Amino acid sequence: MASEIHRASTTAPVNIAVIKYWGKRDPKLNLPTNSSLSVTLSQSDLRTHTTASCSPTYTHDELILNGSSQDVSGARTQACFRELRTLRKQLETTNPSLPALSSMPLKIVSENNFPTAAGLASSAAGFAALVRSIANLYELPASPTELSRIARQGSGSACRSLFGGYVGWEQGSQPDGSDSLAFEVAPASHWPTMRAVILVVSAAKKGVSSTTGMQTTVATSSLFPVRANDTVPRRMAEMQTAIQERDFESFAKLTMMDSNSFHATCLDTWPPIFYLNDVSRAAIKAVEAINHAAGKIVAAYTFDAGPNAVVYFEEENEGIVAGALRKLVGEKEGWKGEAKSDDAVVEKVVKEAGVVQELLREGVSRVICTGVGEGPVKTDEHLV
Numbered sequence: 144m145a146s147e148i149h150r151a152s153t154t155a156p157v158n159i160a161v162i163k164y165w166g167k168r169d170p171k172l173n174l175p176t177n178s179s180l181s182v183t184l185s186q187s188d189l190r191t192h193t194t195a196s197c198s199p200t201y202t203h204d205e206l207i208l209n210g211s212s213q214d215v216s217g218a219r220t221q222a223c224f225r226e227l228r229t230l231r232k233q234l235e236t237t238n239p240s241l242p243a244l245s246s247m248p249l250k251i252v253s254e255n256n257f258p259t260a261a262g263l264a265s266s267a268a269g270f271a272a273l274v275r276s277i278a279n280l281y282e283l284p285a286s287p288t289e290l291s292r293i294a295r296q297g298s299g300s301a302c303r304s305l306f307g308g309y310v311g312w313e314q315g316s317q318p319d320g321s322d323s324l325a326f327e328v329a330p331a332s333h334w335p336t337m338r339a340v341i342l343v344v345s346a347a348k349k350g351v352s353s354t355t356g357m358q359t360t361v362a363t364s365s366l367f368p369v370r371a372n373d374t375v376p377r378r379m380a381e382m383q384t385a386i387q388e389r390d391f392e393s394f395a396k397l398t399m400m401d402s403n404s405f406h407a408t409c410l411d412t413w414p415p416i417f418y419l420n421d422v423s424r425a426a427i428k429a430v431e432a433i434n435h436a437a438g439k440i441v442a443a444y445t446f447d448a449g450p451n452a453v454v455y456f457e458e459e460n461e462g463i464v465a466g467a468l469r470k471l472v473g474e475k476e477g478w479k480g481e482a483k484s485d486d487a488v489v490e491k492v493v494k495e496a497g498v499v500q501e502l503l504r505e506g507v508s509r510v511i512c513t514g515v516g517e518g519p520v521k522t523d524e525h526l527v
């Protein structure tokens with residue numbers, strides 16, 4: 144039938160790294176200079192929903208994100224389409240009774256349940272959903288690890304969004320990238336009590352993109368080789384142990400030190416790159432004050448290529464961590480439940496906050512309360 148439309152849909156999560164990917168050894172294939180590790184966040188709060196469709200009646204490949212048409216001619220999107228079509232073509236060659244989907248134009252429709260402009264890792268969820276939905280459409284017998292090789296070429300961090308829970312990305316050493324793949328460190332069920340509050344900080348102007356920023360860092364920073372060759376390999380191993388043992392204090396310290404190390408290489412880039420602003424630094428101070436008042440490490444901050452703070456903590460400390468952050472930031476869109484009544488630790492943090500409280504109140508536009516979550520989920524809700 145000429146008018147037939149084939150379709151498949153999925154949702155895919157955002158991930159926030161606790162050991163950061165920063166630096167490419169091959170910019171075309173998005174092969175990194177170091178391994179990285181992230182926590183996949185719950186799709187109830189942050190997800191991309193994508194329908195991949197193909198039809199002999201379509202005239203060209205098309206991608207629509209949140210209602211507006213996107214350019215698909217870029218090398219990254221093209222690489223994903225090409226790789227997935229090649230895998231489909233192999234199936235069709237082996238089994239000629241299959242419909243020739245690989246030669247039909249694709250129409251991909253995608254929607255985020257969070258504001259794209261908030262500067263959250265939307266490219267990671269976006270490319271993970273794009274690759275997973277086309278793989279479903281093509282009925283490819285590919286595992287998340289195999290698909291991570293393809294999603295990586297869309298955006299490096301996207302390879303980690305094919306899994307839920309705690310996810311590593313092995314840098315690999317092959318020039319063709321065949322061993323630069325994502326892997327599951329632990330499922331969400333291994334450590335389900337991990338929570339995160341994202342403080343969305345409004346940036347005056349858009350900063351340097353991660354792609355450009357990391358290239359400049361690799362080319363100019365003298366701190367960078369130490370980070371890539373020594374610091375990160377050591378911390379990758381320590382972080383995996385911390386996760387296996389559900390050792391929050393080690394997890395948190397490594398997370399904060401790695402974020403600081405990454406932003407130090409940004410400052411050491413020439414010309415320097417500043418992703419953190421005064422509000423971000425106020426968030427760091429707030430987390431330090433919370434940990435100090437609690438008498439142990441109960442919260443960890445981390446920052447990507449922008450000013451938003453992501454604060455990880457365990458559910459049992461929600462009252463202290465989210466409670467103190469809420470008092471400091473004020474009643475903004477996104478807090479869940481009632482504001483907690485007084486708590487000695489929270490009181491202590493607020494009493495000593497001073498200018499930190501002013502900066503957070505003024506600079507945080509909204510918050511997102513979330514936690515560790517699952518990987519991509521197939522859905523029958525189609526957008527085409």
Ligand code: DP6
Nearest residue numbers: 160163164298299300353354447448
């Ligand atoms: C700071 O994955 O956005 O968020 O591969 O060029 O698309 P490209 O970069 P991208 O970089 C993410 C960098 C980061 C750290 C991380 O997520 O590991």
